[in-house]
Amino acid sequence: MKKTDPRSKKLTDALRRAGVRITRQRAALLTVLADADDHPEATELQRRAEEAVPGISLSTVYRTLTELENQGVILRHQFEGAPARFEHSETQHHDHMIDVDTGEVVEFANERIERLQAEIADAMGYEIVHHRLELYVRKKAAETGTD
Structure with a gap:
């Protein structure tokens, strides 16, 4: 199937x-x-x-x-x-990077980011119920290697 x-x-x-x-x-x-x-x-x-x-x-x-x-x-x-x-909606939790030049949406998951968000909320006396992280990005210019 x-x-x-x-x-x-x-x-x-x-x-x-x-x-x-x-x-x-x-x-x-x-x-x-x-x-x-x-x-x-x-x-x-x-x-x-x-x-x-x-x-x-x-x-x-x-x-x-x-x-x-x-x-x-x-x-x-x-x-x-x-x-x-x-x-x-069935997808695993993930965050998004949006390329500001092309509009491409890239999914990513990062355990360090998840832990840090939980630590910040906890330190401020909260627990995360739901969150969304969106990073607006641009491809880095190719490095030429000529110095």
């Missing part, structure tokens, strides 16, 4: 629980979303779904994404200066 199949089922079940009808267009969108291992924007999801089933409107994409977010099966990320991006 492909990884996509359980994801598709989870997304489809979430919409059905919400009373949303699964049309051909929505089914195509759910397949595209289930297959996505990146952080696509709504317009990119629409473009990918259109390849399978022409005629899916951007408003249908947004309504579907909003309902999936309300059901807790996808996450919406609003990175600074960019349209919202979406990913599966």
